[in-house]
Amino acid sequence: MLIRKLFRTAWSYKAQFISMIIMITLGMGIFLGFNMEWRTIEVDTGSFFDHTNYADYRLYAEKGFTADDLQRIAAIDGVRQATRYLSVNLDIKGEKNKALALDVSEDFNVSTFLVTDGAAYDENSDGFWLSDKFAAANGYALGDTLTLEFQGTEISGEIVGLIKSGEHMICVADKNQLMPDYHSFGYAYMTPKKLRSAVESKMKKTVADELEKSGVPEEFIDDSLSKLLFTEKDITQALDQVYAQINLLSDVDKETLEDKVKEALGRTIMVTPKDDHIVYQEAMGEAEEGKTMGSVLPVLFLLIAILTMVTTMHRIATKEKLQIGTLKALGFKNRRILRHYTSYGLFIGLIGTGLGTLLGLGVCKLVMSENGMMGTYFDMPDWSAAVPPFCYPVMLVTVLLLTLISFLSVRQQLKGTAADALRPYAPKRMRKMLLERFPFWDKLKFGTKWNLRDLSRHKSRSAMTLFGIVGCMILMVGGLGMRDTMAGFLDLLDHDISNYATKVNLVDNADKKDALSLADEIGGDWESLSGISLDGDTVTLDIVHNPRDQLNVIDEENRRITLSDDGVYLCLRLKDKAEIGDTITFSPYGSSDTYTAKVIGYNRSIMTESVTMTDVLADQLGVEYVPSAIYTDKSADEVRSSELIAGKQDKAQLMETFNSFVQIMDSMVVILVVAAVILGIVVLYNLGIMSYVERSRELATLKVLGFRNRSIGRLLISQNIWLTVIGVIIGLPAGVGVLQWLITALAGEYEMKLMLGTLTYSVSVLLTFGVSLLVGLMVARKNKKINMVEALKGLE
């Protein structure tokens, strides 16, 4: 029978029950969704990396590694597998603005791929295994022929398989590209055998060109003549220079490995763990970002949900006091009554948590699925939905907590005898407020006094309403502000930092003199990026030559810095390493030399942790460098082809890739804003209805006295509006604070400066007021239907 009562009671308090279930669903859903997102990234990318033998370490040497080097490395204790590896960005012949990273793994047990269509890997194959996403975006199919421009010659072959590779799970040309764009950049693998034959072809071509220059008639220049001029050994040596990388699988820590590599090869080699490889770094960065987001906003949601439950359950128990008394008078034991009412909390908790789990799965899938937001970022074969283990106890504790809230609310009403319980709930005695001591109080209108006293009389209800509005504001300012900050960041990148039209990437082994003369020829600024060790950490040394303002460096306040030759600039992420005026000592990888320089400023670096200096200072210090990229205002077509050029990137195209990033951000913002609006509506409506029911007798009295519905409605709405004004005043700075905290927490990934547009402030404030007004009107409408006769009956 009591079960039947449970459902009927739930029905009679349907507004409260539904809002509590919505709040728990929303709280649990957002909490689980955000946390499942980062956990799924960890699980799915981890499993993909395992399946494709993603390398734990990458060793780089500009002059390449010999087969003997490889053997020595492979023999190091703790190294499970090692391979000489090549990954180089090449343009596709006959295609404008399309390039591929061409990868070759000498030992196909490290840094491999999964075939999604076509032939399995075969070391004797003469074909290419092409990224399936790149193939789909550009209309390539199995059997098509692909020709790549390789150091002045061509490598051609049939597409024999379509693949996905862990090494290119986030397929970007370099660290400056935020998002993959498969229309312009993809990746392909070929066999070491094919690489050897490409190197041989290149050597033949070089010989032929030289013979032709020396006046040897064309008909005499053929393979047999070329073969007389270089041997298999020469080819092997040339190949050794091409393999600039060794990828290996090992659990040894970085310092130990560095020492062992140095010992094995007799020279310092740049050892980068997977944490420094763009794919792993970005994937884990995303997971970290998810963890950060998951630890603030969803917790806020869950907290508001639970607090709403406390207020609402207390009110329901108070309203049920007579029924509780009746049950007690009828002879029901306290324990049974407690069990009955406690089951309300359990019921709400179970339904809310169940629906919340479904919502969480939906939120997670919205982000983590092939067609979801991350689908454009990660290229992996399997998309699951993983729940972090700590979420299970959180779910259990939430249900138990809700049950406990019900239990405590009812226990309070059960105290004393049956007669006590049968007496109606006595509202708190009115006490004068502090405000009433001020002279202006008497001048206030009655409605204002009434509302102020009502707020002070029902403190927990008022505080909850305020909490809901503040939460709503924080979510809106946080969400929209994140977008503003990102947009500002991209704008900075597009206009202040990158003033060029084309970025010309140079080959790794370019000659410094040739590179500088090419930069002069095409009239661009240039920079040289190389790895250095600073206090044991791997950071980038950025040597900049920017007299033309094509590539700029900016300070903490986003102002352009005219680089001085007197010292180096540390990026903001390295601010802790040294104060201005201190000296730092660094050592380039591949060299045992150390250099010391004075820190003269900090700069905002876009992607990498870097130490920036001018070429003049680099020359003074004697640092060896070769330009890595030239930045010019010429279009890509105007830049002549050269062996020095590895690829050209159009800035507009580069910025275009950011658009998909912004789209992801937009979707997240939409989720947050929608959640904020729902949160606002549910909390305010629930509390508004509660306030309305509690004041129904007073409202009926006003109606009887002759107050019109509209004036009474205005009274109800004005209370909401006041709370909204206070909520906005608190919520706005709180939102900015949370955003600043998020940005600081995310600083490891992006050095962003908090930027908030006027539109964000206006939209957040207007939407919050809109929600408050809407709910106020919804509640005020009920006032029309108030039954004066019924409301005035009964005991005070």
Next chain:
Amino acid sequence: MAIVQFENVTKAYTSGDHELKALNDVSFTLEEGKFVVILGPSGAGKSTLLNLLGGLDSPSEGTITVNGRDISTLSDNELADYRAATVGFVFQFYNLIPTLTVYENVELVSEISKASLDAKQMIAEVGLSDHLHNFPSELSGGEQQRISIARALAKNPRILLCDEPTGALDSETGVMVLKLLLSMARNYGKTIVIVTHNQSIARMADVVIRVKNGKIRSIEEQAEPMRADEVEW
């Protein structure tokens, strides 16, 4: 001069298939300035009659004319204006606003009534000047009812409608409240309609209307009504 006229007034409530007539074809008139008691047992229809007269409810059939105006067809807003200008209510459970002080409760009506009387004077007349800044919960039942009378009269209405005004009070306090109610109403020349099941109160009235089962059983004019302090409860 007739201030109230009920003509064939019926008020029916439907509950499922059942129709319950709380008032059934009721007709009567009330003269201005009289003290009228509507008497009847529980469920007789007396409160329904008072609610219709007070503009809290509308009749199912018939017309109610107050001060020459048919109030049975008024809109919600017109009824609110009618309540604000023409009638004042005193309830069994006082219905004061708990979050407003004594003074504010009375002063409140000045927001809706153009002809409202001075709140402080009205409170002084009910003898509670010392409690101007107390909240209702700090007053006794009798004191709360006196404030309720002050509030009803402060609107300066033509008719004062009282629903069991002494129902929640002990006899001594009840007599005191009735005395106050009568003297103030008389001083200000108001028509008073009291609904009660208490026969003793009826002895004080100029007119007694007896109601039973939704019908008027009798309308009796009393040439020499008793004074409040003569009445025994």
